Amino acid sequence: MSNRKIAPYIFLIPWVIGMLIFRLYPFANSLRLSFMRYRLMSPNNRFIGLDNYIRMFTTDRTFKLSLEATLKYVLLTVPLVLVFSLFVAFVLNFKLKFINFFRTAYYIPSILGGNVAIVTLWQFLFETRGLINTLITSLGGTPVRWYTDPNLAMLVMSLLRAWQFGSTMVIFLAALQNVPKSLYEAGAIDGASKLRMFFAITIPIITPVILFNFVMRTVNAFQEFNSSYLITQGGPNYATYLLNVYIYETAFRRNLNMGYASALSWVLFVLIMILTAIVFRSSKYWVHYSD
């Protein structure tokens, strides 16, 4: 059976190569670049120690604004997506005729996902003359200028993500289907209401899946690019200018300042790591594993 001893290592060869070339090497190199003055095709690239980081936290106002915008976006989007997708999963868990039709239909916006066409449609929907304002006017309201108010502009970006809850929702749906029926029967005998059963039985049982979705959504929200770059163009006045957009523009648009952009991406990375660590640490207080 020596075959079974060597086989796994052979199967892992592509993954190891990928890990080295496309993950570990760029990871180390990006840290190195973050301590450099590094511009593409520039002759005087050199090591400058912590200068990039010092500049970021002392004189760079754009960094401060984009950090604020990013945190705000994450805080708004993650709960919105989680609550909405759990609600939809709950609705799709009904035992009804045609439920598969609804499941498929609900999934369509997610499959189109960040398609530029859809992002663009979303941008048009909230324009001053757009569909949303047309609906508001026809109901007797006054049109809203979505993109001039910082909070509303941010809301438009978050709503797009909430509308594309698909993968989060499907994972919730699978978890809901795995809740043992006997628990609900026991609850019903004790005379618990549907709402009480949802909070006392369903939610505790699916906490591991809530944790998983929570972490995945948070990591993703920190890296949002399209909605900021394409819908609001970071406006008004940098209120929705996300870190990822700032990194892209610093590295590839303005002065090809890749050293400084690498330092920015390291701040984003450390921020994500700290937050996921806090979430995992806290999980022992609220996540229940049945096995």
Added chain:
Amino acid sequence: MDIKTRRKINAFVRYVILVLVGVIMLYPLFWLFSATFKENHEIFTSAGLWPENGLSDWSAWGRAWHFNTGYTFWDHFMNSLKFLVPRTIFTILSSIVTGYAVARFNFKGKKIVFMLIIATLLMPNVIFMIPLYLFWNALGLINTPYPLWVDALFATNSFFVFMMIQFYRTIPRELDEASIVDGCNSLQTLFYILVPILKPIVITVGVLTFMWGMNDYLGPLIYITRMNLLPLSVALRTAIDAESSADYSKVYAMSFLAIIPALAIFGFAQRYFIDGVATTGSKG
């Protein structure tokens, strides 16, 4: 009120909720489609779905086919396929093989491999963006499709590897053991016994890779700068930005054209697709 009436009311309320949520989900898409038949003034004053002139005027679709740059929708779609097809095939193959090694074998270092997969799952891609650009730039491969697919050969997407591992865990190990008794080697067990069972997850990984690649904007934005090589996502946005002040029905028709490939693939794969995500999600 007897149980029967209560059940009926219950079911009715549930259908109302289902339909209401369904309207929120799909209304924008139907509206997008109908707007391709509308004049500008109608687009901005009517939230209704049925165009004044019905579906008689398809001219916006013809205008949408030709971008103002001289290239057609088809040209840019083909540019997308040049990296999407290899990316999809190699992502599937490399995550099948990697998942197999981790899920089905015991070997020294397995824990470290699994930890690295989870760690890279949580790492933001943006941290790799600049060094990888410099890497491809040093190889002289900017403005080629290679940066957009070569990494798929090496199972770099930890999310898919993780999904595969989870799916393998739902397949009884006795199947592998039986095939070994019957004289299969590891590779034969994988391709004759396991891969046929993996069908839903293979389709899921394939569909998601294709869609995410199709929807990716930042990647092509960095690596492709020549107009004639632009994939659909970037080309579409550039064309729309140049157009949007004037001809809205054309812009909407361009947008709708761009989502047709995704809709078609979803229509073909959705039966397996939702199963695939659901089975793996449940074990996470």
